[in-house]
Amino acid sequence: MTRETTFNAVLLLGLIAVPTWALIMDQPFTITLATRAVILALAAAGLNIALGIGGLVSLGHAVFFGIGGYAMGILAHHAQSYSPLMDWPFVIEGTKFMPVIWLVASVVSALAALVIGILSLRTTGAYFIMITLAFGQMFYYFAISWSAYGGEDGMSIYVRNDFPGLNTLAPIQFYGLCLAMLVIVLIFSARLRKSPFGLALNAARQVPARLDAVGLNPVRLKLVAFVISGVITGLAGALFADLNRFVSPTMFSWQFSGEIMVLVILGGVGRLFGPVAGAVTFVALEHFLGGLTEFWHIFLGVILLAVVLFARGGITGLVAGKEASHD
């Protein structure tokens, strides 16, 4: 067992142990915090596929998070007001059923990622960053001006959506659902890395010209990675909306895109459990520093600067040393 796998195992155990302890001690707020961390980790795990393996510096991943959130918001809004989503050419009703919401969130995120990906992958480097950022802003302004679904104020959903066999209103059960989703995505990411697709994508990040030479299209590989990445972040958005029972345009904001990227970097870019380490640290900082001072973002900024300038591997790099996992 390498140090990194030990570290990952400790993280995973912590994600099981802390909420269990909170359940026994009757601390529902701790469970909510842990749920937040797990959902943010899921969003970051999505970005980690595009950024960590594919080298795509997407500063617009809030688009997919927001789409996931609005998929939940719109479907649940129509279900709770008993009004159909549309009645022509055929009737579509809203729903409170999580699997359907997730399916819709995934499909719409995938479509958005496909269109944004096709356009922004025409370029590379700084252009790509600026373009993804710009598309994020486009969705943000669109959500603000979309008055049918709350516009700037967003929408509240009164009751958390249903999952068969679970009482999602019990914090620990909803947490379990989110954690299961995260574990599935992490297993998927681990397998993706080892798969021919993952290896080719890794090569597309490092030497696209050679990939071209052996007959693989680096742009197409990156596009597929971008779509997969968007779908995962979209699912995280749907869960996040269910956690807060509220969606608003801030889910699309450029700050959030930046934060998802910070989670990945803080934890260690390209590391399997990097997003988890990053999200747990972020939520802990937010909770403890945020309790000390209203201006905790200053400290977050300083920590982030220190990580970028002095600790390239993030937390995983500090704990587990130089990586052996990718390259």
Add this chain to the structure above:
Amino acid sequence: MSTILIIEQVLNGLQSGVMLFLMAAGLTLIFGVMGLINLAHGSLYMVGAFAAAAVAGLTGSFVLALIAALAAAALAGAVIETLVIRRLYDSDHLDQVLATFALILIFSEGTRWVFGSFPLFLDIPDALSGPVTLPGGIEYPLYRLALIVAGLLVGVGLWVLIERTRIGIQIRAGENDREMIAALGVDISRLYTLVFALGAALAGLAGALVGAIQSVQVGMGEPVLILAFVVIVIGGIGSIKGAFIGALLVGLTDTLVGIFLPEVLKLFMDAAPATSAGSAIASMSIYILMSLVLIWRPSGLFGARI
């Protein structure tokens, strides 16, 4: 729809385009010379606006406020260049994005800490307040007209600086081959600090000038920053000419589509849905423009490299 309204809106579009140019010019210059993508440029815009509002509040002089904005933004630019940015020139874009994102957090929260969360207000100077009558009997706010003129003057000044002075030669040489001009005895790190401070001062000036027609508040810089990115993507990274054309295109598109699209839609549908659909589509118009440019010319209208 009258001609007067159209001309007014075209002037509004020009005004926002020209101010956008001040932001985009600094960004594109910094990218062209140092290869750095600077997210904190919006923070420098905010620093300029806050410095202007604070000095105007103390002294009541708009000229002093503008000088303070230029000085504060240039100083902030020089300081962050020396402390942080300098270490990022050889890093990849990811590191630059993160470090400058960290700077945004520090600047925004620091400003909130010093000035509080409430917006400040910067008054238009008396000499420039009120409307002016243009040929054809069009009444237009004098201050906005002054912004257009000021922006164009700065644009000309920037062109002279880059095309006609020794510093400009060094900047252009730095864009082409930094090792070579370092070998020729130009102090490259001083040149970089200078370019960064120049870009910062332009952003600070824009912040102060626009601050007089909008409120001065934390977070005011980032929406403008992202618009400036759209401008640069349209114009081509590193090209000042591209930034100018791109800024005017974005300014005009944003203003004109926002005003006229709902009116056009009203010809085909009811007033209420036309207004809401029109404003929703209009909010996307400049990004659609950007996408079209990307499909047509992925490296922008005047971008040589990609």
